[in-house]
Amino acid sequence: MMINPIFGVSIWLVVKVAALILLGMYLVFSLVVVRQIKLLITTLTLGFEAPIVIFGYIHLAFAILIFLAALVIL
Amino acid sequence: MPDVFVSPKKDIQNSVATEETTVPILPERQPKTEAEKSAIPGHSHNPLSAFYFYPDHIDFESRAKEEKVVLLLRQHMIVNVKWVLATIVIFFVPSVARMFGVFSSLPSGFELIITMAWYLVTIAYAFENFLSWYFNVYIVTDMRVVDVDFYNLIYKEVSDANLNKIQDVTYNMGGVARAVFNYGDVFIQTAAEVPEFDFLAVPNPDKVAKIIEDLITKTSKNGRNT
Numbered sequence: 146m147m148i149n150p151i152f153g154v155s156i157w158l159v160v161k162v163a164a165l166i167l168l169g170m171y172l173v174f175s176l177v178v179v180r181q182i183k184l185l186i187t188t189l190t191l192g193f194e195a196p197i198v199i200f201g202y203i204h205l206a207f208a209i210l211i212f213l214a215a216l217v218i219l
Numbered sequence: 220m221p222d223v224f225v226s227p228k229k230d231i232q233n234s235v236a237t238e239e240t241t242v243p244i245l246p247e248r249q250p251k252t253e254a255e256k257s258a259i260p261g262h263s264h265n266p267l268s269a270f271y272f273y274p275d276h277i278d279f280e281s282r283a284k285e286e287k288v289v290l291l292l293r294q295h296m297i298v299n300v301k302w303v304l305a306t307i308v309i310f311f312v313p314s315v316a317r318m319f320g321v322f323s324s325l326p327s328g329f330e331l332i333i334t335m336a337w338y339l340v341t342i343a344y345a346f347e348n349f350l351s352w353y354f355n356v357y358i359v360t361d362m363r364v365v366d367v368d369f370y371n372l373i374y375k376e377v378s379d380a381n382l383n384k385i386q387d388v389t390y391n392m393g394g395v396a397r398a399v400f401n402y403g404d405v406f407i408q409t410a411a412e413v414p415e416f417d418f419l420a421v422p423n424p425d426k427v428a429k430i431i432e433d434l435i436t437k438t439s440k441n442g443r444n445t
Contacts, residue, residue, distance in 0.1 A: 157326055160329075164332065164336075171336075178343075185369065185375075188354075189356065191266055197353070207342070211332065211336055214331070214332060218328040
């Protein structure tokens with residue numbers, strides 16, 4: 146689908162940059178989640194720590210994967 | 220002249236005896252072996268349990284060396300239904316959007332990234348709700364009550380009150396769901412810095428209140444925390 150460029154810049158390029166900024170911010174959030182899980186575990190040991198830590202890292206890996214995919218595909 | 224009506228004498232001794240023989244939920248002495256713990260109703264090995272009597276391997280930051288955790292509580296599992304259902308609905312949104320041709324106007328590649336990002340946010344939503352439920356715990360030890368609140372992933376609040384500062388323990392169980400699944404709120408009034416501890420939506424609120432009352436009695440008898 147053709148969309149007229151604004152000031153000579155394609156609208157999809159603007160959308161791509163916006164998507165990358167949002168995904169980059171989400172990547173930082175995923176890092177904060179991993180860090181926070183570590184802090185939660187030091188505050189409380191309740192016997193289910195390993196699966197939570199692993200899930201935190203899977204979430205971070207998924208966020209990195211999507212950021213890289215957006216960088217390449219869009 | 221004989222009395223027309225004589226009030227029957229109450230068997231006072233019997234009523235007192237009945238009160239005294241009310242079996243306390245708290246065992247006489249702290250169970251030490253696994254066999255002793257297993258014999259207590261409410262003892263569980265499930266780390267996701269909402270009512271954990273004499274839990275194993277539980278530790279928290281400010282626990283004293285000689286302090287024993289008697290009860291660990293979190294909100295009843297049923298409170299998670301709302302966000303679990305919301306997650307299931309959100310999960311199917313990209314499929315429905317595809318059916319209605321929402322992505323057809325987008326350039327190639329955008330559909331894949333939007334779908335992946337959507338699932339990422341859905342996972343994060345479910346994960347954060349789970350963490351919030353899992354780490355929001357109420358701990359009753361043989362010395363104090365501790366309330367650990369994680370309001371979100373970056374803010375936590377831990378408050379505690381010694382058992383000898385507790386003035387009143389009440390509970391309520393209003394509503395159909397609470398009656399069916401046997402959960403409710405326990406309110407603990409204290410003379411400590413935090414005037415009230417609210418254990419919200421915890422399973423067996425009657426037992427929780429009884430256990431705390433038994434611990435207070437035991438503490439005052441032993442003269443601890445003074």
